[in-house]
Amino acid sequence: MARRGHSRADRNGDDLNMAVRRFDPRRIKRHHSYTVDEAARTIGATRGTVRRWLDNDLPAIRDRRPFLILGEDLANYMARRARPKIACPPGTCYCVKCHQARQPAGNIAEFVPINAHSGNLRALCPDCGYLMHRRTSFSQLEAIRGILDVAVMERQPRLNDGG
Ligand SMILES: [Zn+2]
Numbered sequence: 001m002a003r004r005g006h007s008r009a010d011r012n013g014d015d016l017n018m019a020v021r022r023f024d025p026r027r028i029k030r031h032h033s034y035t036v037d038e039a040a041r042t043i044g045a046t047r048g049t050v051r052r053w054l055d056n057d058l059p060a061i062r063d064r065r066p067f068l069i070l071g072e073d074l075a076n077y078m079a080r081r082a083r084p085k086i087a088c089p090p091g092t093c094y095c096v097k098c099h100q101a102r103q104p105a106g107n108i109a110e111f112v113p114i115n116a117h118s119g120n121l122r123a124l125c126p127d128c129g130y131l132m133h134r135r136t137s138f139s140q141l142e143a144i145r146g147i148l149d150v151a152v153m154e155r156q157p158r159l160n161d162g163g
Pocket residue numbers: 095096097098099102125126127128129130
């Protein structure tokens with residue numbers, strides 16, 4: 001598995017998201033799973049910050065306690081946030097490997113509802129095969145379905161511990 005850094009790209013986002021830039025994603029081991037506590041310690045953030053990311057759209061394994069966050073997901077999430085927002089045209093997703101908006105391979109995507117209003121659109125990058133994510137509201141989903149073949153998945157179980 002290639003573990004190449006992307007220091008050149010990191011620098012592009014310098015001024016844009018100081019909040020994320022303060023933390024250090026290079027310490028994340030991609031094949032490791034972290035509890036909220038461990039993730040916070042690893043990147044030098046507070047647990048509250050990591051919980052906010054989880055409430056946003058940082059993926060986690062939520063069917064057991066404590067939640068586990070995959071290093072890969074955490075690193076990707078931070079990479080996305082640290083980078084200037086690129087306006088992805090409807091029906092495309094941002095590929096964190098290519099650093100570009102991409103039309104999903106085969107025009108196929110999966111939609112995983114997160115809450116009553118929105119979910120995560122997942123699709124494969126046609127160029128590098130990497131799994132792309134895009135936070136998508138249900139109303140955006142309707143528009144996207146005219147462009148992509150979207151399979152709607154079951155809502156992920158979510159523990160409600162008041163965090
Ligand atoms: Zn790609």
